[in-house]
Amino acid sequence: MTRRAFLLSGLTPLLASPGITVHAQDLPSRPVRLVVPYAPGGTTDILARVLAEHFQAEFGQPLVVDLRPGAGGTVGTAQVAQAVPDGTTLVMGTPGTHATAKALYPNLPYDPIRDFAPVTLVANVPNIVVVNPNLPVRSIAELIAAARARPGSINYGSAGNGATTHLSGELFRLMTGAQIIHIPYRGSGAALIDLQAGQIQLMFENLPGAIQHVRDGRLRALAVTSPTRAKATPDLPTVAEAGVPGYGVVSWFALFAPAATPEPVLVRLNQGFRRIMAIPSVRQRMEDLGAEPADGPPEQLARLVADENTRWTRVIQDAQIRIQ
Structure with missing residues (x-):
């Protein structure tokens, strides 16, 4: 022992x-x-x-x-x-x-x-998959299709290397073959600002950090990363439900x-x-x-x-x- x-x-x-x-x-x-x-x-x-x-x-x-x-x-x-x-x-x-x-x-x-x-x-805390509203995708399936059609064209931000907001994206890339590019930030706050401005297109952000931006219409939510739906967003599917069986990440x-x-x-x-x-x-x-x-x-x-x-x-x- x-x-x-x-x-x-x-x-x-x-x-x-x-x-x-x-x-x-x-x-x-x-x-x-x-x-x-x-x-x-x-x-x-x-x-x-x-x-x-x-x-x-x-x-x-x-x-x-x-x-x-x-x-x-x-x-x-x-x-x-x-x-x-x-x-x-x-x-x-x-x-x-x-x-x-x-x-x-x-x-x-x-x-x-x-x-x-x-x-x-x-x-x-579940992570939530959010995109800039100008990105023409409204589901996980459409996100995968867009990333496969134009490899390297979709950048995702994170709170930094090694955070679950980073590794959620890497696990997603491994399991789907979607060639998304990681952009690390020094914290989620700066990444969320750039996401809303269109400097990056995607985040796997902690739900508390992104939920108000979704409610205000500044970001579009596609799914949550947890194995089950989140209490705060019961109508939002999990990534697994939305087409990536076995995927599950909780911060x-x-x-x-x-x-x-x-x-x-x-x-x-x-x-x-x-x-x-x-x-x-x-x-x-x-x-x-x-x-x-x-x-x-x-x-x-x-x-x-x-x-x-x-x-x-x-x-x-x-x-x-x-x-x-």
Whole structure:
């Protein structure tokens, strides 16, 4: 059994025991910094700020959202891996920071499993396939046909190399033979601006980041990437339903602390964040944004990270993605 697995196995009964007492010294004694390793305006930033609104009432300290974008989310994530492990520095992790980075970056300055202590899952988020309204396609079938008819003529933007907004497109390309060209951005906000301006034609964007643009008519939605339809867009088919059987991608967002964070602190953080996410207004806010609230014990998040590393490493190798 690895050291991390041993620690998590010991944490499980603590988290499952409703009568556990967490002492005052186990609580953060100063403001807590939540690093968002992406540019402002994206889904990671939005969800972090939803949590921050209720953090002080639960913990007695403010939660400061600290934007640290760069290198597909790995710059800010590396800073948290090296932070003092006392519970006052956390990161909002994603598949891009904790499931794909190790396979993408040969000199990654952290190990996504060894260097972090899972706290809790926050939300699962489908990606939504959106196009500029001037692109004459109204379905996934028409998108595939257009991309095959004119290989290389359709560019898709993403939040950066390794993000699910990137790998959703690569998986789509592999499974359909549609020769779409990836254009990485430093965050989804800039990519969405260029999509609406027609500089790029397509995105596989996180649903919360794109849904208002779709509702306002600035973008056209074709499908969602999740295996089942999204609650926020029940009339929109999945990519699998729309003609690509077996296709399925869900982005997830989760909280991590530095690896050596004391166990009682992890217990307190897990319990507190799960109470925040159980607040009806928090859940409703996330659902309105197109996110599906989630939580759970640390070992559940640890299993998710391990499984996602296996899955996306295979896709990255098959797509021959290389980042120097």
